Amino acid sequence: MTTTDHPRAATGPRIHPAWWVAAVTFLALVGAAAFRAVPGVLIDPLRAEFGWSVSTISAAVAVNMALYGLTAPFAAALMEKFGVRRVVVGALLLTATGSGLTVFMTTSWQLVLLWGFLVGLGTGSMALSLVATVTGRWFVARRGLVSGVLTAGGATGQLVFLPLVAWADANWGWRSASLGTTAAALAVVPLVAWLLRDRPRDLGVAPYGGTAADDVDPVRTGAARTAVRGLVEAARSRPFWLLAGGFFICGLSTNGLVQPHFIPAAHDHGMPVTTAAGLLAVVGIFDIAGTIFSGWLTDRVDPRVLLLAYYGLRGFSLFLLPPLFGPELHVSMIAFIVFYGLDWVATVPPTLALCREHFGPRAPVVFGWVFASHQVGSAFAAFGGGVVRDVTGSYDLAWFTAGALCLAAAAMSVAIRRRPAPPAGGPDVGLPPSPTQAAAGQAHG
Numbered sequence: 001m002t003t004t005d006h007p008r009a010a011t012g013p014r015i016h017p018a019w020w021v022a023a024v025t026f027l028a029l030v031g032a033a034a035f036r037a038v039p040g041v042l043i044d045p046l047r048a049e050f051g052w053s054v055s056t057i058s059a060a061v062a063v064n065m066a067l068y069g070l071t072a073p074f075a076a077a078l079m080e081k082f083g084v085r086r087v088v089v090g091a092l093l094l095t096a097t098g099s100g101l102t103v104f105m106t107t108s109w110q111l112v113l114l115w116g117f118l119v120g121l122g123t124g125s126m127a128l129s130l131v132a133t134v135t136g137r138w139f140v141a142r143r144g145l146v147s148g149v150l151t152a153g154g155a156t157g158q159l160v161f162l163p164l165v166a167w168a169d170a171n172w173g174w175r176s177a178s179l180g181t182t183a184a185a186l187a188v189v190p191l192v193a194w195l196l197r198d199r200p201r202d203l204g205v206a207p208y209g210g211t212a213a214d215d216v217d218p219v220r221t222g223a224a225r226t227a228v229r230g231l232v233e234a235a236r237s238r239p240f241w242l243l244a245g246g247f248f249i250c251g252l253s254t255n256g257l258v259q260p261h262f263i264p265a266a267h268d269h270g271m272p273v274t275t276a277a278g279l280l281a282v283v284g285i286f287d288i289a290g291t292i293f294s295g296w297l298t299d300r301v302d303p304r305v306l307l308l309a310y311y312g313l314r315g316f317s318l319f320l321l322p323p324l325f326g327p328e329l330h331v332s333m334i335a336f337i338v339f340y341g342l343d344w345v346a347t348v349p350p351t352l353a354l355c356r357e358h359f360g361p362r363a364p365v366v367f368g369w370v371f372a373s374h375q376v377g378s379a380f381a382a383f384g385g386g387v388v389r390d391v392t393g394s395y396d397l398a399w400f401t402a403g404a405l406c407l408a409a410a411a412m413s414v415a416i417r418r419r420p421a422p423p424a425g426g427p428d429v430g431l432p433p434s435p436t437q438a439a440a441g442q443a444h445g
Contacts, residue, residue, distance in 0.1 A: 006081055017200070018138040018208035024074030024195040025134050026153040028088050029133040031188035032095050038115075038181055041165045041277055043264050045174040046111075054264065056108050061260050062117030062379035069251070069375020071124025073368030077226035079133050083198040087125055092185050092192065097121030115268050124375075132364040137199055141209025143356075143391030146350050147293020151348040152288040161306025162263075162284075166277035214260070215234075230365035239358045240366065241417075242412045244353055244373040246307060248408040250347050251374035253314060256381030258283075258340065265395040270327030277373060279329075279337050294346035303357075309411035313339070315406030322363045322396045355371040357419050381418045 043057050079087050093219060098118025105111055131150040135143050161181065168177040197203055204213045234240040259280070266276035297306055317339055324333045356363040381402065388398045 021116040060145035064120040066379035067120030069372040075125040091125035144298035151289035162277040187326040246378035251377035252381040256378030269325035283341040290342030295349040299350040312411035318403030
């Protein structure tokens with residue numbers, strides 16, 4: 001009898017392989033996110049060199065964000081068919097190619113092709129659908145916590161690179177910053193090829209906190225068919241539209257508006273670019289704490305209540321933002337940055353938990369579509385923010401509109417009905433509210 005015949009549960013002091021898989025997934029998400037720090041810093045340098053308008057550059061960012069989201073559900077299906085490792089390695093290489101070739105561009109359509117299409121497809125293949133896939137396959141206990149940590153890796157990587165990108169641009173120009181992010185993505189490829197495995201059974205173990213029965217067989221049907229079927233089935237339910245609508249506004253108010261436009265908006269009021277980039281890096285630092293804590297809370301608190309608080313407080317903070325801009329850095333702006341960091345992607349763990357609760361084994365693909373709506377919202381705000389700036393001469397209208405929409409997202413979140421937990425001995429179709437209940441469910445299963 002071999003260990004692969006009967007996967008073993010984690011016992012003793014040995015580190016469960018699930019944690020190594022989570023660690024290398026974290027690094028992959030950070031490496032892919034390196035490029036996503038570039039647009040917010042380089043809008044002004046590109047305007048200066050090529051004479052492009054903010055709307056033109058924002059259009060490329062919008063294409064990137066839309067593809068980043070629309071690729072996610074198909075990437076989740078591809079991971080089922082071809083394996084996580086192959087998809088992630090290919091995505092990192094595609095991201096590095098698109099980022100590296102930007103140093104040769106001379107026209108705006110090349111910006112859209114490279115920043116928009118290539119990098120959008122590459123980073124989209126490692127979007128939050130990767131988080132859903134890894135946590136769903138490798139973890140039964142601690143799913144909320146791990147999803148928070150992995151989400152923080154992707155979101156934080158977009159922000160902590162900002163000071164480095166701004167520093168490289170200030171000293172050697174924007175091309176050096178683009179090549180640096182290419183190197184960051186390539187550096188992760190060997191680690192992914194070495195350490196990332198598709199399923200616990202590949203290493204002869206059970207998922208963390210579960211049994212061999214939790215390591216279900218992969219779906220081998222067509223990736224596109226799986227993704228489309230997931231959308232069609234999910235679209236028949238009210239919770240899907242409420243989750244997708246809330247996540248649309250989540251993306252609009254973070255990746256779409258704040259990430260690319262905060263630095264130009266601060267610069268409009270006399271703040272140095274390096275200072276504004278440093279502030280967004282602080283958002284990234286506090287995002288780690290906020291998202292991990294949100295994951296911990298998701299294992300213990302009604303996810304709808306968490307989303308109500310996250311969206312509602314975010315909306316009020318955006319109403320307060322415009323007067324805080326100025327050439328000098330004040331305590332009030334620092335307070336906004338700290339709060340926004342804590343709230344940046346704290347919405348992900350409870351949203352993912354509600355997806356698992358309502359859609360069970362289909363949750364990774366369904367969450368891919370929910371995340372697609374997040375990025376469509378990001379694209380809408382990335383382009384719309386540039387248009388507002390060009391037409392009105394400031395970003396104030398964009399901040400106020402985003403704040404009002406966040407309040408609407410809070411209302412949508414509490415409108416989601418909870419799905420009753422399955423009876424003891426029944427199928428595990430959702431995310432257990434706690435590790436203890438997860439273990440109890442498996443014992444009866």
